[in-house]
Amino acid sequence: MTTLLVTGGAGYVGSHTCVELLEAGYELVVLDNLCNSSREALHRVERITGKPLIFVEGDIRHAGTLKQLFARYTIDTVVHFAGLKVLGESVSAPLSYYDNNIGGTLTLLTAMRSHGVKSLLFSSTAAVYGDPHQVPITEDFPLSATNPYGRSKLIVEDMLRDLHRAEPDWSIMILRYFNPVGAHESGLIGEDPQGIPNNLMPFIAQVAVGKREFLSVYGNDYPTADGTGVRDYLHVVDLAVGHARAIEALGNTPAGQLHTCNLGTGRGYSVLDVVHAFERVSGRKVPHVLAARRPGDVATCYADPARAERELGWKATRGLDAMCADTWRWQCDNPHGY
Numbered sequence: 001m002t003t004l005l006v007t008g009g010a011g012y013v014g015s016h017t018c019v020e021l022l023e024a025g026y027e028l029v030v031l032d033n034l035c036n037s038s039r040e041a042l043h044r045v046e047r048i049t050g051k052p053l054i055f056v057e058g059d060i061r062h063a064g065t066l067k068q069l070f071a072r073y074t075i076d077t078v079v080h081f082a083g084l085k086v087l088g089e090s091v092s093a094p095l096s097y098y099d100n101n102i103g104g105t106l107t108l109l110t111a112m113r114s115h116g117v118k119s120l121l122f123s124s125t126a127a128v129y130g131d132p133h134q135v136p137i138t139e140d141f142p143l144s145a146t147n148p149y150g151r152s153k154l155i156v157e158d159m160l161r162d163l164h165r166a167e168p169d170w171s172i173m174i175l176r177y178f179n180p181v182g183a184h185e186s187g188l189i190g191e192d193p194q195g196i197p198n199n200l201m202p203f204i205a206q207v208a209v210g211k212r213e214f215l216s217v218y219g220n221d222y223p224t225a226d227g228t229g230v231r232d233y234l235h236v237v238d239l240a241v242g243h244a245r246a247i248e249a250l251g252n253t254p255a256g257q258l259h260t261c262n263l264g265t266g267r268g269y270s271v272l273d274v275v276h277a278f279e280r281v282s283g284r285k286v287p288h289v290l291a292a293r294r295p296g297d298v299a300t301c302y303a304d305p306a307r308a309e310r311e312l313g314w315k316a317t318r319g320l321d322a323m324c325a326d327t328w329r330w331q332c333d334n335p336h337g338y
């Protein structure tokens with residue numbers, strides 16, 4: 001039996017990935033400090049799959065917690081989601097981002113090494129491509145960061161590349177996610193933003209349900225077909241399946257490799273495309289007004305996902321309508337979140 005440690009497993013991407021991993025037959029130990037999630041998400045993961053998981057409430061920055069955890073459970077691979085992810089907040093509170101995302105990962109890697117666990121999946125982001133000079137984006141594009149969040153992910157990526165150079169017996173998968181949206185088809189788990197949503201899809205859902213009056217469209221003068229920003233929206237269940245494939249790929253290749261893969265669909269949609277799809281699928285109006293560009297936003301960002309297909313045997317299968325329909329079901333079934 002293969003046992004995985006899932007850090008941040010109670011969160012949005014983590015909880016959906018736990019469903020896929022339990023269904024694939026892995027034993028899971030989830031470590032989460034619940035700073036941006038709730039224990040209920042994991043109860044629902046167990047309900048969806050009919051399988052139990054082990055939950056440890058704790059922080060990846062606490063060496064003592066990790067020491068106890070690795071002593072108690074025999075971990076084969078670590079799937080590392082834990083971290084802070086709000087781009088704007090990272091500008092006003094950079095030290096928290098460096099502490100959590102970089103410091104936390106460093107403490108985790110140190111604990112892994114002292115317990116002989118050298119197999120890791122890391123949640124990176126398309127934000128490490130900065131403002132891409134062209135699209136679609138392949139993994140060998142130049143890397144840069146335009147805010148502390150992106151920089152924290154880029155620094156961790158650099159840490160992992162340095163570690164792998166120094167200790168080539170580590171097996172590492174760096175997964176660069178594009179824009180995860182949607183929710184589980186069951187309507188039981190989904191994204192549960194605290195306060196005003198920062199991201200487009202949850203904001204649209206709250207407007208459609210009447211919780212917020214209108215959506216502000218950040219800029220319509222970008223060099224795109226309709227002038228609004230274009231992104232590679234990816235169904236969170238497809239993303240979760242990508243993790244299951246990545247773990248299989250790690251197991252099937254000789255130990256001691258570092259892979260970097262984009263996880264995206266390869267297709268870009270504008271803000272207005274998403275608004276119109278959501279209106280069609282939900283049958284609700286999404287009132288929207290034009291607003292100024294959001295500082296730091298790029299015009300267009302979408303993946304070349306060919307490497308993930310080649311190396312992981314993974315391809316996104318769910319389209320924009322499914323992303324909207326599943327978001328809408330989650331919003332209607334859980335008006336107050338968990």
Ligand SMILES: NC(=O)c1ccc[n+]([C@@H]2O[C@H](COP(=O)([O-])OP(=O)(O)OC[C@H]3O[C@@H](n4cnc5c(N)ncnc54)[C@H](O)[C@@H]3O)[C@@H](O)[C@H]2O)c1
Pocket residue numbers: 007008009010011012013014031032033034035036037038058059060061080081082083084085100104123124125126177178179180
């Ligand atoms: N959602 C996105 O748009 C997106 C895009 C690219 C990359 N990512 C990355 O994917 C990962 C998961 O993102 P998400 O959307 O599920 O975020 P999330 O906030 O829903 O999940 C992160 C989880 O980590 C936990 N956590 C945070 N700090 C911790 C710590 N120090 N110790 C233990 N647990 C801690 C939180 O409580 C939460 O459950 C993050 O690393 C994020 O940066 C997310």
Ligand SMILES: O=c1ccn([C@@H]2O[C@H](COP(=O)(O)OP(=O)(O)O[C@H]3O[C@H](CO)[C@H](O)[C@H](O)[C@H]3O)[C@@H](O)[C@H]2O)c(=O)[nH]1
Pocket residue numbers: 085087125126127177178179198199200201203215216217218219228229230231271294297301
């Ligand atoms: O209220 C809103 C929110 C967003 N947008 C627009 O919608 C698009 C998508 O914005 P999101 O905030 O949903 O997503 P981002 O592409 O800005 O950022 C996300 O994807 C990045 C990777 O590309 C990083 O991972 C980042 O952490 C994550 O939030 C952008 O054009 C944005 O300007 C609006 O018009 N109105």
